[in-house]
Each structure stands twice: as structure tokens, then as C-alpha cells.
Amino acid sequence: MSTRIDGLQYANWSEKIFRQLREGAVDAIHVTITYHENFRETVLNVERWNRWFERYPDLIFQGRTADDVVLARKTGRTAIFFGSQNPSCMEDDIGLVEVLHTLGLRFMQLTYNNQSLLASGCYEDEDTGLTRMGRQVVAEMNRVGLVVDMSHSGERSTLEAIAHSSRPIAITHANPSSWHPALRNKSDTVLKALSETGGMLGLSLYPHHLKHGSDCQLQQFCDMAARTLELMGDGCVGIGSDLCQDQPDSIVEWMRVGRWTKQVDYGEGSAQAPGFPQMPSWFEDNRDFGSLEQGLRAAGLSDQQVAGILGENWLRFFVKSFGAQGTGPGAVHSISE
Amino acid sequence: MSTRIDGLQYANWSEKIFRQLREGAVDAIHVTITYHENFRETVLNVERWNRWFERYPDLIFQGRTADDVVLARKTGRTAIFFGSQNPSCMEDDIGLVEVLHTLGLRFMQLTYNNQSLLASGCYEDEDTGLTRMGRQVVAEMNRVGLVVDMSHSGERSTLEAIAHSSRPIAITHANPSSWHPALRNKSDTVLKALSETGGMLGLSLYPHHLKHGSDCQLQQFCDMAARTLELMGDGCVGIGSDLCQDQPDSIVEWMRVGRWTKQVDYGEGSAQAPGFPQMPSWFEDNRDFGSLEQGLRAAGLSDQQVAGILGENWLRFFVKSFGAQGTGPGAVHSISE
Numbered sequence: 001m002s003t004r005i006d007g008l009q010y011a012n013w014s015e016k017i018f019r020q021l022r023e024g025a026v027d028a029i030h031v032t033i034t035y036h037e038n039f040r041e042t043v044l045n046v047e048r049w050n051r052w053f054e055r056y057p058d059l060i061f062q063g064r065t066a067d068d069v070v071l072a073r074k075t076g077r078t079a080i081f082f083g084s085q086n087p088s089c090m091e092d093d094i095g096l097v098e099v100l101h102t103l104g105l106r107f108m109q110l111t112y113n114n115q116s117l118l119a120s121g122c123y124e125d126e127d128t129g130l131t132r133m134g135r136q137v138v139a140e141m142n143r144v145g146l147v148v149d150m151s152h153s154g155e156r157s158t159l160e161a162i163a164h165s166s167r168p169i170a171i172t173h174a175n176p177s178s179w180h181p182a183l184r185n186k187s188d189t190v191l192k193a194l195s196e197t198g199g200m201l202g203l204s205l206y207p208h209h210l211k212h213g214s215d216c217q218l219q220q221f222c223d224m225a226a227r228t229l230e231l232m233g234d235g236c237v238g239i240g241s242d243l244c245q246d247q248p249d250s251i252v253e254w255m256r257v258g259r260w261t262k263q264v265d266y267g268e269g270s271a272q273a274p275g276f277p278q279m280p281s282w283f284e285d286n287r288d289f290g291s292l293e294q295g296l297r298a299a300g301l302s303d304q305q306v307a308g309i310l311g312e313n314w315l316r317f318f319v320k321s322f323g324a325q326g327t328g329p330g331a332v333h334s335i336s337e
Numbered sequence: 338m339s340t341r342i343d344g345l346q347y348a349n350w351s352e353k354i355f356r357q358l359r360e361g362a363v364d365a366i367h368v369t370i371t372y373h374e375n376f377r378e379t380v381l382n383v384e385r386w387n388r389w390f391e392r393y394p395d396l397i398f399q400g401r402t403a404d405d406v407v408l409a410r411k412t413g414r415t416a417i418f419f420g421s422q423n424p425s426c427m428e429d430d431i432g433l434v435e436v437l438h439t440l441g442l443r444f445m446q447l448t449y450n451n452q453s454l455l456a457s458g459c460y461e462d463e464d465t466g467l468t469r470m471g472r473q474v475v476a477e478m479n480r481v482g483l484v485v486d487m488s489h490s491g492e493r494s495t496l497e498a499i500a501h502s503s504r505p506i507a508i509t510h511a512n513p514s515s516w517h518p519a520l521r522n523k524s525d526t527v528l529k530a531l532s533e534t535g536g537m538l539g540l541s542l543y544p545h546h547l548k549h550g551s552d553c554q555l556q557q558f559c560d561m562a563a564r565t566l567e568l569m570g571d572g573c574v575g576i577g578s579d580l581c582q583d584q585p586d587s588i589v590e591w592m593r594v595g596r597w598t599k600q601v602d603y604g605e606g607s608a609q610a611p612g613f614p615q616m617p618s619w620f621e622d623n624r625d626f627g628s629l630e631q632g633l634r635a636a637g638l639s640d641q642q643v644a645g646i647l648g649e650n651w652l653r654f655f656v657k658s659f660g661a662q663g664t665g666p667g668a669v670h671s672i673s674e
């Protein structure tokens with residue numbers, strides 16, 4: 001079986017889910033460890049993960065380099081790579097970029113839905129692109145090997161991040177807006193600019209990003225994946241399921257409201273449906289990667305294309321992205337070593 | 338003598354300066370207590386002021402309401418009102434607006450020179466106006482009685498703050514850009530919108546805001562003040578000297594660079610002149626308010642206009658601004674009580 005990597009999950013982690021990762025043969029996942037948490041609160045979340053790593057060493061361990069994906073396959077475990085969906089964790093301090101990378105952060109979104117100190121989120125009326133600080137921080141992220149993730153950013157900010165970044169960036173969890181015109185999905189202009197610079201798109205299974213929402217059919221999703229390969233090429237599309245398994249609805253409220261308003265902001269939801277949406281029946285947890293693989297084949301994709309989407313593309317991106325700039329891509333060691 | 342109030346100072350405070358405030362008969366000043374400091378660091382700065390209040394009770398005390406200006410005059414002391422030049426002190430937490438007001442904060446700039454979570458600074462290439470969070474925070478500042486200060490903000494952000502705020506706002510330290518076209522000075526459009534909504538402008542004596550910089554003559558400044566009254570009316574212009582007395586140059590670097598870049602940003606200065614500029618010879622410290630008064634008279638202003646600029650206008654603004662919304666303006670008690 002080829003490498004399986006999920007480009008974004010934010011579950012309410014438990015031994016059950018760690019075991020499901022193994023049942024689904026998922027070698028590595030990028031997990032969101034923080035949204036609006038400041039640096040100290042983010043460190044508390046790191047501590048929480050450290051306790052899970054200590055408690056379940058036979059199931060999971062912290063991933064820091066692409067080699068850890070190989071190690072995970074070799075030892076039958078899942079490598080966990082940290083990421084942030086907002087730059088709150090670095091507060092207003094560019095020096096924290098390197099510190100967070102040392103702690104294991106490998107992806108950081110320049111914005112969640114709102115304006116940040118660095119760029120504009122996709123829910124703002126106006127998108128200014130990268131701010132003065134944003135340009136400085138992208139350069140620092142490039143230097144240390146912290147991937148710029150623009151999943152929740154506005155169009156102009158995303159295009160400017162792609163142009164300004166000296167290393168490929170990622171959109172870890174979103175779909176083409178030409179397929180489903182959600183505010184969070186991305187235009188063909190963005191997707192082409194992303195692929196032309198070696199960046200990665202993780203296709204999202206979060207219902208608000210899907211045509212027909214929770215009722216989206218497996219084959220509709222996989223046909224969209226096939227069309228996205230036609231647009232972007234084979235090497236830069238993966239999965240970023242955005243699986244928020246077992247999370248209580250209080251969490252989606254924190255994600256949307258943080259501490260920025262005293263009112264309720266429903267984000268992609270509504271007053272009638274304020275909570276997490278129900279996942280499609282064919283992708284409810286990590287055991288469903290097999291059915292996804294079947295769907296991709298049924299969409300007419302080759303073995304190599306399917307393997308690329310399910311993990312090999314993310315793996316190549318990890319190889320070139322997580323080390324310090326100028327150190328050259330570390331060749332990933334063969335699992336047959 | 339009429340009430341004397343300075344709308345902004347950021348000195349390296351000492352007993353010497355507190356005594357000079359008394360020599361200059363300054364009844365009240367708005368002091369910057371924080372720039373890029375986060376909440377906890379801002380509280381440390383409050384603690385520092387608490388120690389000064391404890392040590393020099395015959396010279397200074399903390400001002401919280403307009404009545405404290407009257408008390409200051411009655412007891413021959415200077416009332417110190419706290420303010421912030423950036424919203425870093427509230428971090429990303431709207432709940433801190435009320436907490437900071439309780440601690441005595443009476444002014445908060447929505448931005449320093451850069452983009453903040455709330456609005457755009459005047460040094461950004463692009464100005465988004467108020468962000469989603471900015472609109473929420475202005476409403477909360479209105480509710481508790483924390484004055485919106487747009488001294489360092491971009492044109493659009495300033496106009497939107499004036500329009501969105503349900504209470505008059507302030508530009509505590511800036512001059513008309515029609516007199517001296519510095520990035521930090523304000524257009525006639527902004528100044529008219531400010532005065533039409535009952536807002537206040539504090540005229541700045543910081544050399545980068547002055548025509549001819551440190552060589553600006555007293556009468557040039559006072560003639561500009563007279564022309565500003567013609568534009569804005571008599572009741573909404575005061576002084577915001579921006580006096581940074583005795584500060585080492587390391588402080589102006591902190592003000593400009595904070596923690597947002599690893600490079601040097603010279604702000605209004607330059608590589609050739611990176612430090613604090615020299616104040617005009619006729620306004621070097623708080624003892625020089627008398628010469629300012631003479632200059633304003635020489636510019637042809639009436640007794641009432643001069644009294645307005647030197648403090649009475651700020652006092653009326655304090656009366657209507659520092660209490661909770663809807664509690665009505667507390668009538669300032671006469672000093673003859």
C-alpha cells in the first residue's frame with residue numbers, strides 16, 4: 001500500500017481515534033493544535049499532545065521531518081505533525097516563528113477567517129493582501145521551514161503569499177470554488193498559481209466545502225478530485241479532510257468566535273444549524289480511506305494518481321518544506337532501509 | 338488661569354518631570370503607558386505608575402473622570418490619564434476592553450503604524466478600514482467609555498472609525514497635512530469629519546509633524562493652530578504635544594519595530610537620523626506652556642480660544658467621554674466648590 005497522509009484533521013483526540021488511524025493505515029496527519037490560542041496557551045496544547053505521545057507510543061509519535069513518515073510506516077504507527085489555523089500562537093512576535101518551529105509546528109495559517117496582523121481572512125469585506133508584518137513573517141517562515149497555509153485567507157492575500165513566499169505554500173483544506181462556490185473554497189486562479197509554484201492543495205471533506213453538503217456522494221467528490229488534477233497537475237493535490245471527529249459544538253463556536261466578538265458569529269453555519277455539520281456517510285472517520293481510494297479509482301484515476309492524492313504528494317511536499325532554507329531537501333529514506 | 342491639559346505625552350518619567358508639570362501649571366495629561374506590550378506587560382506598566390503615584394502624591398495622581406481634573410486644580414497636582422498607542426494591550430480579546438477601562442485606560446489607538454486586528458495603520462500600503470473585529474471593539478469601547486484614538490491610523494480607517502463610533506473619537510497628537518504633509522498628519526477631510534462629530538484634535542509638537550521640523554518657529558505653529566480653528570471650529574482643538582522627554586533612542590526603536598520585524602524600521606526617522614528628533618527650542622518641557630499661550634495670543638486668538646486650545650476643550654471632551662454609555666455626561670464640578 002502506498003503512503004497515506006491526511007493534510008488536516010482537528011479531532012477530539014482519544015485512544016479510539018488513534019486506533020482508527022491505524023485501522024485506516026494512515027501513516028501521517030497534520031493536526032491543528034491551535035486556533036486563537038496565544039503562545040502560552042498553544043504550549044499547553046503541545047503539552048497535551050506530549051501526554052498522548054507518552055501514553056500511546058505504539059500508536060502515535062510526533063513527526064518533525066518527512067523521514068518520520070517513513071519511520072511511521074516501518075513501525076506501524078501514525079506520525080503527528082503540528083499546525084496552527086491562525087497566527088495567534090506567534091502573537092505579535094516574529095521571534096516566536098523559530099521557537100514554534102522548534103516545538104514542532106510545521107504549518108501556520110496567516111489568517112483564520114478574519115484580518116490578522118499578517119493578512120486578510122476570507123470573511124473580511126476587504127482584502128489588503130500581506131501586511132508589512134506579513135511580508136516579514138513569511139520570509140522568516142521560509143527561513144526556518146514553517147509552511148505558509150492560506151486555507152482560510154482571502155483571494156488577494158493568498159495570491160500575494162504565493163508570490164512573496166520563496167518556498168511553496170499550502171492550502172491544506174479547501175476545494176475548487178468552481179465546483180462549489182463556498183467562501184472558503186479557492187478560485188482556479190489561486191489553484192493554478194499554487195500548482196505553478198510547487199504548492200499543495202488538500203481536498204476537504206468538510207460538508208460546508210462540498211457540493212450538496214453532507215449529502216455529497218463519494219463519486220461526486222472523486223470526480224471533482226479528477227478534474228482538479230486536470231487543472232493543477234498530478235503532483236500537487238492531496239487530502240486535507242478537515243475531520244473534526246467527536247468534537248462538541250462548543251468547539252466550532254470557539255473556532256468562529258474566539259475572543260474577537262461578544263456576539264455569535266455562525267461562520268459557515270447559520271442560526272438554524274450552528275453546530276458541526278454531519279460528515280458524509282462515506283467518510284466518517286479514518287477507517288474510510290479505503291472507500292476513498294476505491295472512489296478515486298472509479299473516477300478513472302491511475303494507480304499513481306491515486307497514490308499521489310492519498311499521500312505520496314504530501315510526502316514529497318514534506319521533504320522539501322520542513323527543513324531550514326538552504327539546507328537542501330533531505331532525501332526521504334526508503335522504507336526498505 | 339484656565340485649565341491646562343496635554344492630550345499626549347510619553348516621557349521617561351521622573352520626579353524632575355513631575356515637578357516641571359507643576360511649574361508649567363499642567364492640570365492633566367494623557368500619558369501613553371503602552372505601545373506593543375501585551376496585556377500582562379501593560380499591567381506591569383500600570384504597576385510602575387502605581388509606584389509613582391504612591392511616591393509622589395503631592396505632585397500627581399491617577400485621573401479617571403473629568404472631575405479629577407478639577408480635583409487636580411484644587412489640590413495643585415497633575416491628574417494622569419492612561420492611554421495606549423496600539424491595541425496590543427487587549428490582545429485578541431474583546432473582554433479586555435472593559436478590564437483595561439477598569440484599570441484606568443481612557444484612550445486606545447486602534448492601530449499604531451501597522452495593520453492591527455482592528456484597523457490599518459498609516460504606514461501600510463493598503464487601508465482596509467475597520468475590520469470585523471474592529472467594528473465590534475469600537476462598539477465595546479463606546480459602551481464602557483474608552484476613547485477611540487486614530488492618531489496613527491490610515492485615512493480610510495480613521496473615517497470609518499468616526500462614522501462607526503457612536504461617541505466622538507480623538508486624534509490625540511497630529512497636525513493638518515495641509516500645513517505639513519507628513520504621513521502621520523491628517524487631511525482636511527478627516528479633520529472636518531472629526532469636528533462635525535464632536536471629536537478632538539490634539540496639535541502635535543513632535544518635530545516630524547512640524548513644518549521645518551525642529552526648526553519650526555513658535556509663531557508658525559500658532560498660526561497653524563489659528564487656521565485649524567477656522568477649519569474645525571473653536572471647540573475641538575487642543576494640544577497633544579507628543580513630548581517624549583528624556584527618552585533614550587532605544588525607546589523610539591521599540592515604538593517603531595516592536596516585535597514585528599527582525600529588520601530596522603526607521604518610521605518617521607531615517608538611517609541618518611534614527612533617534613528621537615530634537616524638540617523645538619520653544620517647547621522642550623512642560624514649563625513651556627506659558628510661551629505657547631503667548632504665541633497663540635500673538636496669532637490673534639481670543640482669550641476664550643486660547644483657553645480652549647490649552648485645556649478647556651479637552652476638559653469638555655473628558656466630561657462626555659470617560660463614563661459608561663447612556664449614563665449621561667457627568668457635569669464637571671466647579672473648582673470653586
